[in-house]
Amino acid sequence: MPPPWEQAEAVLKASEGTAPHAYIVLSLPLGARTEELRPLTWPHDLDGAPPSIMVWRSFRAVLKKAGLNEKKWTPREMRHSSVSLLxxxxxxxxxxxRPVGHRNTSVTETVYRKQLRPALLEGAEAVDQSFPD
Structure with missing residues (x-):
């Protein structure tokens, strides 16, 4: 499986020119909740009704184009991906x-962060300092 940054880049590239592109571009770096982004509208009047970001029908097609398993991802995963990437x-x-709206770090760490690299690096650095030779 490719590293998280490569997966994120693949999803961003695959979403270019598609309906969920704006949703993906906003949710990946911000970690915003799906329900916070879906009602976003544009001020331009297009056929009398402002469009909203509709994600679910076209999100899976973007994931498939990016080479990811579209059956295992949901739009909500973008929030988890954002936390992991940061x-x-x-x-x-x-x-x-704070930016993703959690009161403390416990939910961020136990529910949203899907990798352990920073924790592993801290442990390795502590061992290196304890045994410098």
Whole structure:
């Protein structure tokens, strides 16, 4: 399975020119909830009704085009992906929890973060410092 950043890039590229592109571009870096993004509308009057972001019917097609298993992902996974992508380079969980609307880091860490790289790196660095030779 490709690393998280490669998966994110594949999804972004595959979504270009599709209906859920705006949703994906907003949800991946922001970690916004699906229900927060779906009602977004544009101020332009298109046929008398402002369009909203409709994701579910076309989201799976984007995932399939990106080479990911479209049956295992839902639009809500973008929120989880955002937390994991921000966590991967070592951004502190406190700095990730606040923008995604969590009161503390426990939900962010136990429910949303899908990888352990920062924790593993911290452990490896502590061992290196304990045994410098």
């Amino acid at each position: 966590s991967d380079p070592g951004i502190p969980l406190e700095n990730i929890s």
